[in-house]
Amino acid sequence: MAAIASHGSNVHETTELTRESALKTAWYGYLVMLVAPFLLFLFVAWSMMDSTSRRNVSFADGWFLIAVGYMITIVPASFFLRSRSFAEYWRGGSVSPRNYVLGMYVVWVALEIAGIVSLIGCLVTRSLLPTMLPALAAFMMFVVLWPSGRAMVANHRGASDDPEKYEEPR
Numbered sequence: 480m481a482a483i484a485s486h487g488s489n490v491h492e493t494t495e496l497t498r499e500s501a502l503k504t505a506w507y508g509y510l511v512m513l514v515a516p517f518l519l520f521l522f523v524a525w526s527m528m529d530s531t532s533r534r535n536v537s538f539a540d541g542w543f544l545i546a547v548g549y550m551i552t553i554v555p556a557s558f559f560l561r562s563r564s565f566a567e568y569w570r571g572g573s574v575s576p577r578n579y580v581l582g583m584y585v586v587w588v589a590l591e592i593a594g595i596v597s598l599i600g601c602l603v604t605r606s607l608l609p610t611m612l613p614a615l616a617a618f619m620m621f622v623v624l625w626p627s628g629r630a631m632v633a634n635h636r637g638a639s640d641d642p643e644k645y646e647e648p649r
Contacts, residue, residue, distance in 0.1 A: 515595070595614075
């Protein structure tokens with residue numbers, strides 16, 4: 480009986496993501512990922528206010544280099560992965576809603592991890608600078624990548640070499 484109930488007629492059906500629901504999903508994720516490092520930054524600043532512990536300079540420099548190394552390697556790799564999800568856009572077509580959400584989340588998560596790792600470094604090393612700088616760079620890159628959904632509807636914009644027509648996908 481359990482085998483019959485688990486293999487109903489609609490078990491293997493999947494619903495396709497619409498443009499509107501993809502944009503809504505992207506905005507929800509973007510806003511959550513926008514607020515999370517800001518709240519972590521407030522916590523870091525609050526915890527540093529009454530700091531009587533000594534700053535670990537060599538550990539702070541090491542953490543800074545690790546965060547910068549992440550930013551130099553993983554963040555460009557995430558843009559490369561996004562270009563794979565947006566491959567149809569570069570041919571002049573529109574990106575499917577599923578690929579749009581996937582491509583944007585790959586970049587956003589990479590930037591989010593960079594910022595959080597850097598902010599955690601501030602807590603661990605008890606030092607705001609230079610450890611805060613990768614978080615600041617990741618946050619600035621993240622802020623300008625808000626979801627517009629234009630890549631899902633803007634046909635013939637990614638394949639053009641004409642600067643009046645070409646738009647960087649968001």
